[in-house]
């Protein structure tokens with residue numbers, strides 16, 4: 001599962017010039033539809049708009065009946081199933097197991113604290129959000145580099 005995620009996200013990120021050409025707002029709807037289709041099929045994605053899969057062993061935390069994004073509640077059953085949905089394995093048991101199989105970080109990212117869900121982002125493309133964030137990070141890094149060069153001159 002990790003490889004599919006690692007395949008799509010960098011492609012969308014690298015296509016930033018294309019998204020800017022058409023306008024991020026204009027591509028939002030079609031991209032959200034593609035993301036819904038791909039991630040819905042692979043991860044039961046609920047389109048929260050702020051994807052945490054890379055930090056949760058590819059187990060979508062929005063499938064937790066309590067939508068917990070920072071670990072399990074205290075009600076995990078002895079067999080590892082959910083207290084609300086007894087026939088369902090706890091999303092966080094799956095997240096922990098999945099994180100141990102992550103090749104990118106060896107499971108380290110599961111320890112990162114996730115911010116609270118912003119429901120205003122529900123239904124939007126988290127891929128495009130990441131693409132925009134990465135572009136902003138590149139701009140900041142570049143402006144830092146040029147500022148350093150100016151101070152050296």
Ligand code: SF4
Nearest residue numbers: 045046048051052060
């Ligand atoms: S964390 Fe959000 S964007 Fe990621 S798979 Fe789950 S619902 Fe979809």
